[in-house]
Structure formats: C-alpha cells, structure tokens
Amino acid sequence: MISEPYDQEAGQAFRSILREAMRRRSAFKEAVLPKIHIGMSTCGIASGALETKNAFETALNECGLSALIHSIGCIGHCYAEPVVIVERPGFPPILYYKVTPGKARMIVKSYLAEGDPLFEHLLGAMEENDLIPSVMDFPRFSRETRVITEKCGRIDPEDIYEYLAEGGYAALAGVLGRNPDHIIREITESGLRGRGGAGFPTGQKWMLARNADAGQKAIICNADEGDPGAYMDRTILESNPYQILEGMAICAYAVGARKGTIYIRAEYPLAVKILRCAVEQARVLGFLGKSILGTSFGLEIDLFEGSGAFVCGEETALIQSIQGDRGMPRHRPPYPAQKGLWNQPTVINNVKTFALVPTILAQGAAWFKSIGTETSPGTAIFSVVGSVVHPGLVEIPTGVTLKALILDICGGIPNKKRFKAVQIGGPSGGCLPEELLATPIDFDSLTEAGAMMGSGGMVVMDEDTCMxxxxxxxxxxxxxxxxxxxxxxxxxxxxxxxxxxxxxxxxxxxxxxxxxxxxxxxxxxGSLCGFGKTAxxxxxxxxxxxxxxxxxxxxxKRCPSGMCRALTAYYIDLEKCARGCDACVGSCPVEAIFTTEDRKKAVDQSLCVKCGECMVSCPVEYSAVKKVSPPHLAPVILRPVEKEAKKNA
Amino acid sequence: MGNMVKLIVDGTELEVEEGTVLLDACLDHGIYIPHLCHLKGMEQPPASCRLCFVSIEGIAHPVPSCTLTVREGMVVQTDTNAVRGLQISALRLLLSVHDVDCAHCPANKKCALQKIAKFLHIGLKAKGLEIYLKEPRVVQDHPLIDYYPNRCVLCGRCIRVCRAQNGLPLMSFAKRGFDTVISFYGAASTLGCKTCFACLKICPVGAITLKTPNS
Structure with a gap:
C-alpha cells in the first residue's frame, strides 16, 4: 500500500496541484446554484444528450434561472440514457432517466422552479434520505462493486482537476522515488490478472519486462476493443482517461520505460478526442513529460489510431500495426515483454488493467485480493447487452454467478421470454446454456465451461435465438x-x-x-495466434x-426458434383472419398476400420473403398470421385465379 | 564455427551449430519436414503455413520447427501421429482452395504441394472438404507477371524476397480471411519493379508466372 509520497520534491509538487484541485472543487460544491450533471459519453450522445443539454440551457433561460451544467462521463446504465443527475439545494441529488428535451424542460420548470421533483421520471436519489427512495434500492446499483469505474460518471473527463480532487494521481505521486521492485511486488501480490481476456498475471508480465536487459523499453495500452457488443474500454476512456494514464505512468516507472503508446480504434472519435485532451492536461501539470512531478522519471505517451482490423487487438499484430506493417500476428515466444515494439521489451496491457493499477497501489494488494475469488481477484466489467431488461456496463466482484448478473442485477429477460443462452467473450468465447447459469464469473470457471472471460462482452439471448x-x-x-x-x-x-x-x-x-x-x-x-485458436x-x-x-x-429441416428464413414459412390462419381487414396486405413489401375467395387473406409462398411484417401488422385481436418450421407445415392456399385455371385444366 | 550442440531427431543424434533453426538443422541432415513458408536466414519466422510441426520431448503439443532453435539435449520426433495429423489437415485445407490442374501448371513436377502430398502419402485431394476457388482465376495487373490466386498458398516468400532485393514493399498481402491474396498494388507501383523476378523464382507452386504472349 502506497499512501504517502516518498520523493519529497514530487510530494511538494503534488500537494500544490492537489490544493488547487480541492479549491476548484469546493468552489463548485459550495456554489448555491442547482447543478445539472449530464452524461455526455458516446452512449449518452447517441440517445440525445446534446439535445437534452440544449433544452436545459433554453429552459433555464426561459425561466430566468441559473444552474451549473456539468458534463460527466457514463455511469454505465445504458437503458436509462440520457442520464441526468440534478442537485437542487435542499434536496438530495436525484438521478433522472431517459431525459428527453421535453423532460429536461419539465425538470427545470417543475423541479428547479417550483420544487416538485417529478417522482414519475426519477430513478432515485443518489444518497440516502427521507424524501426520495435511493437508487441503492435497485440491485442494478447496489450489487455493483465499482473499482475500475469508481470515478466514471462522477467527473468531467476533460478536467484533470476533478480527477485529482477525487483522489487521482495520489498513487503515482506515491510511487515516484520508490524501488520499482516493490511496486511490481505489490501488483504481483494483489493477484491482478490482465483484463484483456487471457488473464495473464500482470505482475509477472511487468517483471519480465523489468528484468529484460535492454536500453529502451516500451509500454502499450491496448484500447483496440472490437468484440461485437462490447464497449467497456470505450466507456472508461471517455469517462475517466486519467486513471489509464496514471496506471500507464506507474507501469512505465516500474518497468523502466520512457515511452508509452495507446493503441485506440479510430472508430472511437470521442474517446480519441478526450484522451488527447487528457494527455495534454497531464503534460501541463507535470504528470507526463520529461520530468514527472519534478523527478528524473519521464514518460511520453502517444496515441496510435488503429484502422479497424479486429485482429490488431492481438498483441503481436498490434505491434506490427504500430510499426507500419500489415496487422498480422507472429509466433510467440518471444513474447512482447521480451521482444516487442521495435524489438524493445514491451508491456502490453488492456485499458481495464491499467485503470486498476492506481487503485491497487492506493488501497493495497491485500484489499484488492479480498475482492472476488481466490484465483481471479478483483472486479470484472461486463457490457451486458441483448435480451436483458437493464443492459449496460456492470462492474461486479469476480465469483458472482451468471445467473445473479443476468437475472438479478440486469433484470432478466424482457417481454416474458425465456432465457436461452449467453455468449461471453465475443467471437473467441462461447455460448452457455441455462444449465450453466450457476457458473461463477472468473477466468478459470468460464474457460472450463468452454467460454472465456474475454475482455467483457456478454450477449444475452432469449428463446427466439437460433444457436x-x-x-x-x-x-x-x-x-x-x-x-x-x-x-x-x-x-x-x-x-x-x-x-x-x-x-x-x-x-x-x-x-x-x-x-x-x-x-x-x-x-x-494448428492456428498461429490466439484469434485462430479460439475462433x-x-x-x-x-x-x-x-x-x-x-x-x-x-x-x-426445422429451425426450433424459427429464425432461419429458409426453414420457416408464414401463413394466415383462415379461422382467425377477419374478412375485409387488409393490414397485412399493406405491410407486405413484395405483394405476396392475396385475397381468397371468401375475402380473407393468404400468403403466396412462392413470393414471400419471410420478413415477418405481416405478423407484426396483424391486429392483436386476430393474431391470424402464424410462423411455422419446417415450411411445409404451412397449408397451401391457391390464388382464386390459379384455382380456376387448375379446374379448367 | 560457433559452439556445437547435440540433439536427437527421430532417434538419430545430430551435431549442429548453436543457434541453428531446428527445421534447417533437420533439412541439412536429410530429415525432411514438410514446409512452405520457411526461408533460411530469416530474422523472424512467419510460421504461417502450419506444416513444419514436430514433437519435442517435454512440450505437450506439436510445435512448428521453424520457430525453434536447436538446444543441447533436445529430443525431437518428426513423425508422431499428432504431427502427421496436423500436417495432413493443413495440406488438405490448402488443397481445398487449390486449383488442382497440374497438367497446365508450370510448377508441375517441381511443385512443393505435390512433394508434400507424396511425402505424406495422400492424394492431391481435399478429402471430405468442398472445393472453393477464387475469382478471378488470373490477376493480370502487373505488366510482366501474372498471378494465380487459386494456385497461391500465401506462404509470403515472394513478399520477403522482394523486400530483400529491392528494400521496398513492391508487393504485399491484401484483403482478409479467405479473400487474402498477394497484390502488386495495381499497375502504378509496378514502376518500382526492377524485373528481378525473385518472386517468380521463389514461388513454391507456380502462382506467379511470366506473362506469355497469348495471356
């Protein structure tokens, strides 16, 4: 545990920056104005946070009120975006969900102007109080253990002072001047395993690089997140980039590197922008650059934008890509920690791994080890998507079962459907069935079940999914x-x-x-790299x-969930079809629906493209459109003219 | 000469110079191991053809011998069931996307695939697998050279010799997955081509040929 700065000068430099950070924070906290915190990460913006912000500004103007609008990162509750937290003097901070511009205006007019907190639109209060139920009453909030994402959604990702005021950079200030071996020992003792998917012990990797005999060493943060449905790294980069930079600086100090690279996808423009801003701010305050906090240790961090090849997330391909070659993995060993970027010993860690480092050093290895399971200590972040009621990012201690995560914390399967399978670990992972929901989430149990921890993508599938x-x-x-x-x-x-x-x-x-x-x-x-071996x-x-x-x-030739188009057919149950109704006819894009002799409707199977639009448009009171598999189960109904023709023939 | 190390390959003791690549050591001593992408003296082996597997005592799974250097006391077997199984499946995969039309191929009788198939005692057929060929059959965008994607085994030797000869990447892999091909970057970059034909000479399968008057 590293609590106090060791290097006197660095300590002094740090304390003076921290004083400024605390001064700014108290100025913000003590302002008597209401404060409106809006989640402005990619997920928030995609759900309309920019419009919501504009609506707040306009409404405040109209009502002649002033308030402090504070852009924050993402708190991980995707189902609730745009998320807004409103602090009004005399009330606890309240979290509102799905705040459309209309809701924003209502919040200003009813709550800020008149003091009615609009119970129907709030999710809960952010702290315990007597007036409004707390968000902690929901398992989606109360069962999370936030270590990596602790500051995500609480600070402005473009203001380094807010990170400092929340305890940021204390770990870096604390390690400067200390023996690097002690830092690596602390990481090793914490049992931290790389959060990129394979779970290699981080301390061991750092030790390999530290012991490598080389003039120059390199560190790389792997932010080439590409699994379908996974966005943990993006959210962290967009919500709290400083924690990653701090983790990288600590790693560089420990292994003896003076150069760091963040390999980030070019498809994450907001993350790139925020990260560039963070690097610049860190450099200005002396947390990056030639002399960090006045010490002889220096680190430069560059951004490298990957151009979208999934395989570049594999560490050796990533190195090729930075070196200007086609991103193709190479044989290991030698491992990058022995011979990596430009043949220098290179530590490559995932975004989440670096983000965990400052907290582990600040709180101590024993504390970290006490969270989660024995063999995979700490927390894991999953982006739980697909058929769940409350999708989003969830950070849980390892060892929580899949069942608890999916059915309890994320609210289970919507629309009264049955759970069918969960796909964990992206294209390298596996699909686990209901029988394995009791599996605890840790590196070893998931691998044993045939899936893998991966970097944290989790796609939940309901009964309508064809495996x-x-x-x-x-x-x-x-x-x-x-x-x-x-x-x-x-x-x-x-x-x-x-x-x-x-x-x-x-x-x-x-x-x-x-x-x-x-x-x-x-x-x-037979495959060369991890991508092929797990494909x-x-x-x-x-x-x-x-x-x-x-x-x-x-x-x-039957698709049990009725998803494979070639194996399904739609037909209209003539018993249920209502004479004269033609809802399905209008919705059919290929004019496959015709009128039968008794003025009901039928599907011409030779034209039908099986889009299912007729089933959607058929009024619920009739529910006459049926889907069957295999397709020959659909009764054949001929067009009246065809029938006539057949009779004549 | 450097230090010599002793190792045992298929029960025979070999004495070779320290630092030699295991595959080279075996080939030099007349022990054939199927291979396509290996070139002697490369700094980093591509290990991409997945044919030169051997079993090493103390290592559970077969390892490509181009990625290993000889060690004192190393015990190597080149013909275990696991090794042959992997080699046969790799070769069948290559054959499943190969235009087996040897009679019209300039590499006929000196083709590496023919040699390996014969060595492994399998026919030039991708048993059990469907055959998939790419379109177009011939890429003719180089002024002097034609490229046959369905003959190419993507060993990458041409790319490496081209770089070694010219110091410039005049050719490279292009596209991904099954569609991966060798590309000369269209006609424009062929301006740099010094017509050394190193790529043509190194090709193990006749995927790169000189343009003929009627082609």
Whole structure:
C-alpha cells in the first residue's frame, strides 16, 4: 500500500496541484446554484444528450434561472440514457432517466422552479434520505462493486482537476522515488490478472519486462476493443482517461520505460478526442513529460489510431500495426515483454488493467485480493447487452454467478421470454446454456465451461435465438476479420462458415456435425495466434450445449426458434383472419398476400420473403398470421385465379 | 564455427551449430519436414503455413520447427501421429482452395504441394472438404507477371524476397480471411519493379508466372 509520497520534491509538487484541485472543487460544491450533471459519453450522445443539454440551457433561460451544467462521463446504465443527475439545494441529488428535451424542460420548470421533483421520471436519489427512495434500492446499483469505474460518471473527463480532487494521481505521486521492485511486488501480490481476456498475471508480465536487459523499453495500452457488443474500454476512456494514464505512468516507472503508446480504434472519435485532451492536461501539470512531478522519471505517451482490423487487438499484430506493417500476428515466444515494439521489451496491457493499477497501489494488494475469488481477484466489467431488461456496463466482484448478473442485477429477460443462452467473450468465447447459469464469473470457471472471460462482452439471448445462426454469425465475423496469414484460420474457418451457412439454409447433411467438430479441433490446435485458436469456440460450445438444435436443422429441416428464413414459412390462419381487414396486405413489401375467395387473406409462398411484417401488422385481436418450421407445415392456399385455371385444366 | 550442440531427431543424434533453426538443422541432415513458408536466414519466422510441426520431448503439443532453435539435449520426433495429423489437415485445407490442374501448371513436377502430398502419402485431394476457388482465376495487373490466386498458398516468400532485393514493399498481402491474396498494388507501383523476378523464382507452386504472349 502506497499512501504517502516518498520523493519529497514530487510530494511538494503534488500537494500544490492537489490544493488547487480541492479549491476548484469546493468552489463548485459550495456554489448555491442547482447543478445539472449530464452524461455526455458516446452512449449518452447517441440517445440525445446534446439535445437534452440544449433544452436545459433554453429552459433555464426561459425561466430566468441559473444552474451549473456539468458534463460527466457514463455511469454505465445504458437503458436509462440520457442520464441526468440534478442537485437542487435542499434536496438530495436525484438521478433522472431517459431525459428527453421535453423532460429536461419539465425538470427545470417543475423541479428547479417550483420544487416538485417529478417522482414519475426519477430513478432515485443518489444518497440516502427521507424524501426520495435511493437508487441503492435497485440491485442494478447496489450489487455493483465499482473499482475500475469508481470515478466514471462522477467527473468531467476533460478536467484533470476533478480527477485529482477525487483522489487521482495520489498513487503515482506515491510511487515516484520508490524501488520499482516493490511496486511490481505489490501488483504481483494483489493477484491482478490482465483484463484483456487471457488473464495473464500482470505482475509477472511487468517483471519480465523489468528484468529484460535492454536500453529502451516500451509500454502499450491496448484500447483496440472490437468484440461485437462490447464497449467497456470505450466507456472508461471517455469517462475517466486519467486513471489509464496514471496506471500507464506507474507501469512505465516500474518497468523502466520512457515511452508509452495507446493503441485506440479510430472508430472511437470521442474517446480519441478526450484522451488527447487528457494527455495534454497531464503534460501541463507535470504528470507526463520529461520530468514527472519534478523527478528524473519521464514518460511520453502517444496515441496510435488503429484502422479497424479486429485482429490488431492481438498483441503481436498490434505491434506490427504500430510499426507500419500489415496487422498480422507472429509466433510467440518471444513474447512482447521480451521482444516487442521495435524489438524493445514491451508491456502490453488492456485499458481495464491499467485503470486498476492506481487503485491497487492506493488501497493495497491485500484489499484488492479480498475482492472476488481466490484465483481471479478483483472486479470484472461486463457490457451486458441483448435480451436483458437493464443492459449496460456492470462492474461486479469476480465469483458472482451468471445467473445473479443476468437475472438479478440486469433484470432478466424482457417481454416474458425465456432465457436461452449467453455468449461471453465475443467471437473467441462461447455460448452457455441455462444449465450453466450457476457458473461463477472468473477466468478459470468460464474457460472450463468452454467460454472465456474475454475482455467483457456478454450477449444475452432469449428463446427466439437460433444457436446455429449465432454460431454462423460469429464465424462470419471471424472469417471476415482473419488476417489470412495461417492456413488453419484462413481456410479452416472458411469451411466452418460454409457448413454452418448450409445448415441454416436447410441444406445440412449427415456427417456435417462431425466435420464441424473435427475441423474446429484442427483449427484450435494448428492456428498461429490466439484469434485462430479460439475462433471455433462458438461452434464447439453451441454444438456441446445445443446439439439438438443442429440436428433439427439437418434431419427435420426445422429451425426450433424459427429464425432461419429458409426453414420457416408464414401463413394466415383462415379461422382467425377477419374478412375485409387488409393490414397485412399493406405491410407486405413484395405483394405476396392475396385475397381468397371468401375475402380473407393468404400468403403466396412462392413470393414471400419471410420478413415477418405481416405478423407484426396483424391486429392483436386476430393474431391470424402464424410462423411455422419446417415450411411445409404451412397449408397451401391457391390464388382464386390459379384455382380456376387448375379446374379448367 | 560457433559452439556445437547435440540433439536427437527421430532417434538419430545430430551435431549442429548453436543457434541453428531446428527445421534447417533437420533439412541439412536429410530429415525432411514438410514446409512452405520457411526461408533460411530469416530474422523472424512467419510460421504461417502450419506444416513444419514436430514433437519435442517435454512440450505437450506439436510445435512448428521453424520457430525453434536447436538446444543441447533436445529430443525431437518428426513423425508422431499428432504431427502427421496436423500436417495432413493443413495440406488438405490448402488443397481445398487449390486449383488442382497440374497438367497446365508450370510448377508441375517441381511443385512443393505435390512433394508434400507424396511425402505424406495422400492424394492431391481435399478429402471430405468442398472445393472453393477464387475469382478471378488470373490477376493480370502487373505488366510482366501474372498471378494465380487459386494456385497461391500465401506462404509470403515472394513478399520477403522482394523486400530483400529491392528494400521496398513492391508487393504485399491484401484483403482478409479467405479473400487474402498477394497484390502488386495495381499497375502504378509496378514502376518500382526492377524485373528481378525473385518472386517468380521463389514461388513454391507456380502462382506467379511470366506473362506469355497469348495471356
């Protein structure tokens, strides 16, 4: 545990900056004006936070009120965006959800002007009080343990003083001048495992790089987040970039590097902008640059924008990419910690790993180890998306079960549907069924179940999902993103994809499943890098847990969830169809619906493209449109003219 | 000469110079290991063809021998079931996207794929796998050279010799996944091509050929 600055001069420099930060914070806190905190990360902006902010400004003007509008990062509650927290003197801070411009105007007029907190639009109070129920009454809030995201959504990501006032940079100020071995020992003792997916012990990686005999060493922050449905890193970068910079500075000091690179996706423009601003501010205050806090330790951090190849998240491909080559992984060993960027010993850690470092040093290894499980201590962040009531980012201690996370914390499956599977770890992960919901979330248990922790993407699927189609989707992704270097990944995954496509088209054959398994095992054993070695996981896990579904596709040409278009058909139940109603006719994009002799409707199967629009538009009181699989179950109804023609013939 | 180390390959003791790549050591001593992408003296092995696997005592899974340097006391086996299994599946994968039309291919009889298939005792067929070929069959955007994507095994040797000869990346991999090909970057960059034909000479399979008058 590193609580006090060790280096006298650095301590002095830090305390003087901290005083300024505290002065600014108390000036903000003590202002008698109401404060409006608006989440302005990509997720917030996508849901309309900019319009909401404008509406607040206009409404305040109209009412002749003043308030402090404070842009903050994301608190991770995607279902509630745009999220606004309003502090009005005399009231506890209140969190409002889905604040549209209209709601913003109401909040100003009713709450700020008249003192009615609009109970119907608030989610809860941010602190315990007698007036308004606290958000802590919801498991979505109370069961989280925020370590990495502790300051996310509380500070303005473009103001370093706010990070400082919340305790930021104390860990860096504390390590300067200390023996780097002590810092690495603290990290090793904390049991921290890399949060990029594979879970390699961070302390060990740092020690390898520290012990490597080289003039120059490098550190890289891997922010090339690319799993479908995963956005933990983006949120942290956009909400609290300083914590990552601080973690990188500590790492650089510990391993003896003077140069750092953040490899970030160019598709994250806001994160890039905020990060650039953060690097600049850190440099101005002396937390980066030639002489950090006046000491002899210096670190320069550059941003490198990746151009969107998923495989560049693999560390050796990432290094190739920075060096100006095509992003293709190379054989390990040597590991980057021995020979990495420009052949220098290089520490590559994920965004979340670096973000954990300052807290671990500030609170101590023993504290960190006390959270979560024995073998994967600490917390894990998941972006839980798909069929859940409360999607978003959730930070939980490791060891919480999948069931608790999905059904309790995230509110379960919406629309009274049944849970079917959860895909963890992106294209390298696996699909786990209901029977495995009791699995605790940690590196080893998930790997054992056939999935992996990955970097934290979690897609929840309900009964309407076809597992063969899910496997096909992920293999399509893998095949498109394969760098093409090694035989097994380039050609093997292509064969997997083609077989899966055939099965979803109803052209599956006996022997396909065995071949899928055989190919998958060959690809796992033969591939060059982690991307190829894990690419068959979605196939293997779905085969292991949902084999019956594959068999139904192949043997009965039936898609049990009715998702594979080639294996389904829509028809209209003439018993239920109402004469004269033509809701379905209007919605059909291909004019496949015709009127029968008794003025009811029917589907011409030869024209139908199976979009399902008719089913959506059929009034609930009739619910006459039915979907069946296999398609031959749909009764054949001929057009009146055809019938006539047949009779004549 | 540097220090010599002793190792055992398939029961035979070899004495080779320290620092030698295991694959080179075996090939130099007449022990054939199938390989496509390896070039002697490379700084970093691409290890991309996934053929030169061997079993090493003390390591659970087969390892590509181009990625290892010889060690004193190393015990190597080049023909275990696991090794042959991986080699055969890699070769079948390559053949499943290969235009097996040897009679019309300039590499006929000196083709590395033919040699490896013969060595592994399998036919030039991708048993059990469907055949997928790319379009177009020939890429003719280089003024002097034609490229046949369905013959190419993407070993990357041409790219490496081209760089070594010219110091410039005149050719490279392009596209991703199954669509990956070798590209000369269209006609514009071929201006830099010094017509050394190193790429053509190094190709193990006849994917790069001289333009013929009627092509």
């Amino acid at each position: 063969v189609d899910v496997a096909r989707y992920f293999l399509d992704f893998t095949q498109k993103e394969s760098c093409g270097k090694c035989t097994f990944c380039r050609i093997g995954t292509f064969h997997l994809l083609r077989i899966l496509e055939r099965i979803t088209r109803g052209e599956g054959r006996e022997g396909d499943l065995e071949q899928l398994e055989e190919l998958s095992i060959q690809i796992k054993e 068959p996981n979605p196939v293997l896990t779905s085969l292991r847990y949902f084999r019956k579904e594959y068999e139904a596709h192949i043997r009965e």
